[in-house]
Amino acid sequence: RLSMSLLKQALNTTTKLSCFVVFILIGSTIFSLVFQGVDGPRWVEHLLTGMPGGQLGFLILVNVLIFFLAFFLDFFELSFIVVPLLAPVAHKLGIDLIWFGVLLAVNMQTSFMHPPFGFALFYLRSVAPNKEYTDKVTKERIAPVTTMQIYWGAVPFVVIQIIMVGLIIAFPGIVSSGLDKEVAVDLDKIGAQMQANMPGETPAAPEVPAPDAGAPAAPGAAEPAPAAPAAEDDPMKAMLDSMNKDEPKK
Template identity: 45%
Template sequence: MVECIPLIMFACVCAVLMIGYPVAFSLAGTALMFAAIGTLTGYFDSSFLTALPSRLFGIVGNQTLLAVPLFVFMGVMLEKSRVAENLLESMARLFGQMRGGLGLSVTVVGMLLAASTGIVGATVVTMGLLSLPTMMRRGYSAQLATGTICATGSLGQIIPPSIALVLLGDVLSTAYQQAQLNMGVFSPKTVSVGDLFVGALIPGLLLVLAYSLYVMITAWLKPDSAPALTDEEIRQFDENNQSSLLMTLLPPIMLIVVVLGSILTGIATPTEAAGVGALGAIVLAAIRRQVHRDILYEVVTCTSKITCMVFLILIGASVFSLVFRGFGGEELIQSLFESLPGGVFTAVLLVMVVMFLLGFILDFIEITFVIVPMVGPVLLAMGVDPVWLGIMIAVNLQTSFLTPPFGFALFYLRGVAPKEVATADIYKGVVPFIAIQLMMLMALAIWPQLATWLPAQIYGS
């Protein structure tokens, strides 16, 4: 019975979350309640809690996590400065005369926004407001239009600079150190946010390519579902947007190159690059004359809310993981994984399935802060590559964003979609893209080099 206490604690947290209590308070409150009961009954050593102050100060003073508010500020500022609107109009002028061209434009713009903002919700909402009405007016099927927007919007989960990868990098770094401690191995090697950024490039670009191919094949097989724009509609785009394609694309691409390039070449850490990105976003907004008091207030307020939410959840998750370890949860998971037939493969498969199912009800932040610290040290101690594991988790959680009926990207789009777009159309539209992402997961499982080759070439590790 005592050995089952960590599992009971985890089940209680899930139940409290399902009731609707805030995530951070649910994690910390449940953990402290179990710690109090365990101390009174003699099943828990309260000295474990003496490590809590140092953990909390470590979270607040973590230089890596400082990249979170900076990347959020960068993304929100770009969202408010109408970068997406101008990009979409320019891409429509470029690809509009081919079947599926508008869908291809949405995919390319979604990729650029993902690399600019790193925020899934902001990208899906922005693309839903700007492109969905246009696609519906141009005769696109509701399923293809909504599926494309949801899928490309979720690219912010995997394409750097992704906030999800920043958080995963910090958590996996701690898990890697814990795994080394458990094995009695002390090595200077660790996993960084930069490693995950580099490792995510090939899988992210492959997903963009697969989305584009699906849109074009669908347009070829079903011309009525993705018609080309007429000459009159192209002229209308030209009249509405007088700036050249180069001048529209160049500023955001330069910002992406500066931010990611400085990380990949080792010139700057992810945190320093995030600061450059935030400043660059302000400059782009100023060039578009979109910097004034109201916009700055909205950007700072939104950034503060998201940052406070992330750090509060991280603090709650730290309390939970500490109590979970105090009850012997890590040893329980290790014994469970070691007893599974198939060894490492079965253990990773089980973790991926559990994360996928939890993605129906939890956000990626909660899953990253709760599940990864629980299973990460055990998997890494079993020899799993940390970069590969991080990319697998990121792609898995990206898939959960699209899965009906609780995928967060579906809710984001449903909130801004026109009334004539049925919820069933949104659900049906994402199914092919879910299949694409599951195939991406299978490809990563079969060929781990998709995630590990580029970091090894750049960092020589």
């Protein structure tokens, strides 16, 4: 049950984690500034653009590097430290940055399942039983779940992520198929629809030129209809006036 002590504990833990993330962001920003100050990005660019294989060689090297770095760094550090170094090189090689970002995101998802620092492994370890217990429904003895079982259970999911990385590289259209489609927008049609949906406004009636006072009316021509009374400007005021008129009758 929720209590003040439990709430304080949750706030304390959340504050600590938030501070960790902020300090990681500050450290990565300082590292990036220092690295740029010593022309580090230019060195990385010359190193990666001079590799054999062109775009394919660059993508294979980058994904292997991200995969092994994910064993020790989570996605946050990879996003703020490694990706800013790789994005300019990918842009220079003619790689679509949106597609490249999705590719790296799929690869960095494996950081949640890598031992020994995978967050998903920690979450499962915190809820999985570490001691033998009796099931309340079946009344059977349930064996504990060991840490090695959790590690081996994450292997198929890591393999699935690696297969997805290969599919995105082999078939870029999985990500970028709809990026080049132009969306036709008719601004005149949108403006007319907005005017029609605006409350309290009615389309103006076409103006009819008034006949001259001295000109005789054409035979058979109908007399102009009397102008309709103007609507109340304030509907709320009209309703209040009507209610005030009805009160003496009651």
